[in-house]
Amino acid sequence: MVWHRVQPGVRGRVRHADDPGLVLPDGAHLGPVPGPDLLAPVHDHQRSLSIAGAALGGTRRLDRDHQGGGGHGRDPGAGCNPHHPVRAPHPGRVVAARLNGALIAPTYTLQPMPEYDAEYSEDPLYVLRHSTAHVLAAAVTSLYPGTKYAGGPPVENGFYYDFDLPRPLGQEDLPEIERRMAEIVARGDRFEQVLLTHDEAVQRFRELDQPYKLHWVGEKASDDELVSCYRTGDFFDLCRGPHLASAADIPAFKLMRVAGAYWLGNEHNRQLTRIYGTAWFSKEELEDYLRALAEAERRDHKRLGRELRIFALDDRTGLGNVLWLPNGATIRRELERWIVDEEVARGYLHVVTPVVGRLELYRQSGHWERYRDSMYPVMEAENGEELELRPMNCPHHILVYQQEIRSYRDLPMRIAEIGNNYRWEKSGELMGMVRVRSFALNDAHIFCTPEQLHQEIVGAIELARYFMCTLGVTEYRYRLSVRDPDKSKYVGTDEQWANAEGALVGALESLGLEYELGRGEAAFYGPKIDFQVRDVQRREFTNSTVQVDFQMPERFGLEYVAPDGSRQRPVMVHRGAFGSMERMTAYLIELYDGAFPTWLAPVQVAVLPVTDAHLPYAREVAGRLRAARVRVHLDDRPDRVGKKVAEARDQRIPYLVVVGAREVEGQTVSVRHRSGEQRTQTVEEFLARLLEEIAQRRR
RNA sequence: GCCGACGUAGCUCAGCUGGUAGAGCUAUCGCCUUGUAAGCGAUGGGUCGGGGGUUCGAGUCCCCCCGUCGGCUCCA
The missing domain is CATH 3.30.980.10 (Threonyl-trna Synthetase; Chain A, domain 2)
Incomplete structure (x- = not known):
């Protein structure tokens, strides 16, 4: 539960996940604290001050934003170019982890973490x-x-x-x-x-x-x-x-x-x-x-989600089950099309599997034993069959894998699905669209040989980075989530865990990515790399994840035929490049303050006739845009243009097209971008620019 | 699930120490015919989250549920 921030050249610090910050003294650190007592107070608005009872060598200055900062860097890793989606891995830069204040070489052994870092307290x-x-x-x-x-x-x-x-x-x-x-x-x-x-x-x-x-x-x-x-x-x-x-x-x-x-x-x-x-x-x-x-409250996705009619929560669905309203469904559909296209381009095989499975399936996977408290109640049929709403997709994807005898030539086999999962989260844990009881995971399971593992992890990280980069998500960090010393919570041998952790570290390092250590944050079947983002209230949560798993292949007896004809066991990589649609959408609402990039905006253009007399031309303009598959709203109410503009602004519509006598006369449109920029142009000019912006997914 | 706060019309909220509900926006209808941040009028809309209790009388006080929000725990 102790994270270590790993960022060479930057002051390191330790956080305790359930008691973040300066905690009670750790035995190792107790003892006489050297230094002068009671220095004279010298603080001012520059935020320097003197500190009693510690040797700080005088005053120190601090520069930080009001959100407290620390931790999250901007645009981790360079080379973000959303227009060249499939990229080769860029040259590696080895970054050592910092443990107990010492640099750890790539082939480190994990040691117990201190709860406390002296630098932090200063x-x-x-x-x-x-x-x-x-x-x-x-x-x-x-x-x-x-x-x-x-x-x-x-x-x-x-x-x-x-x-x-x-x-x-x-x-x-x-x-x-x-x-x-x-x-x-x-x-x-x-x-x-x-x-x-x-x-x-x-x-x-x-x-x-x-x-x-x-x-x-x-x-x-x-x-x-x-x-x-x-x-x-x-x-x-x-x-x-x-x-x-x-x-x-x-x-x-x-x-x-x-x-x-x-x-x-x-x-x-x-x-x-x-x-x-x-x-x-x-x-x-x-x-x-x-x-x-x-x-932050104004930007909260729960508030904007209602104001912009993106989603709704209604007790009558059962708690934590989201109603995606037409606007939200549009955003999600665009995201999903993009995700699936991109994954297919990268060699993923998209499947569709059921949201239920027999309970036995989850007994075999080990999920039932470990997570039954947060699984939906079992449905028992009259014939005794016990069905369960699936809490994750891996068993189903394993069944897909097992439909044929697989050859090494089939590997890596990347099975993907945007499928609904159901988890009985405790009522107090539910939170808007971020923590829900049913959610669609952008999930995939990669079955590969041990030799392919490194490249598959790298590929999964790069895909997640590409998604984030295109969306403009720049504030996140990588957390290598490993076991804590209490190994009883995990399955598998020490050797398997060492291999899995080594593979993840190796991938991070070959990509030159800085990361922190999440002790005790591993899944029960293996370690993982989590992409940690923060919501508008600075609460941290996981969107994307890449996990290495040697356990499921064993539990399900997975095999492939090696070149020598022998039967070998594949390794599995579980990865969610995008996280859940619910959580990511919630995150994006806050990131964009509801003003989605044009390609995602539920309504891309609002056409506003000045008077009823201009309605026919407005209809014509709207029709031409619609014919080009632009999402258009025609505001045909008999209201003042000012009012229509104000409402369109409130709805964060990217483009307003005002048409009055002048536009009818010149067969043009007066285009106002939500930034305030305004220009008159022909419909063709506007449409061409608009379509280009959409196609490039510009933000 | 636990701790705390909150729950009044579709939304945002008012309603003092108990005396049987109000505003703005929205919606519907009408008038206005409008030029880039909000024209005018009328109408509709609430068993005050639900259920008990105290009281002559409860939106207001008490109890129990339900839900929302913020934490804690959990997060495959």
């Missing part, structure tokens, strides 16, 4: 937020005696702190907590580091009756290491730091919301009350951030 914004989290805890513990505090790290846009409270806490309690925090800030309580021996620390937290802190002291520290703690007024916390010198150095903060969070991220543990907040180096930045949140 980021001034994170220090500010970490310190604000302490102020929050100080306020909560003073307001609600008996509170047990668990942990409170900075996170991307702020911080949180988890509490076990004597009484339930709600949103309405936040203002009072904020007031108490403001008092602490006004008083200027100092952050003082206190170093204790292990026994002293245990003693101290026993006295304070803080079982969660005792857990960390006991878990993480050994006898001969000093334990770092911080005192802020009356509040005393186990913490490695570093911190601001004083609470007075917190210029702007705000508590955002209350949520539940399980102790240690385990749903079988007690659920604690988590309070989220944000903190900034100025009131202006805080306000900018809140404005950005409001803007």
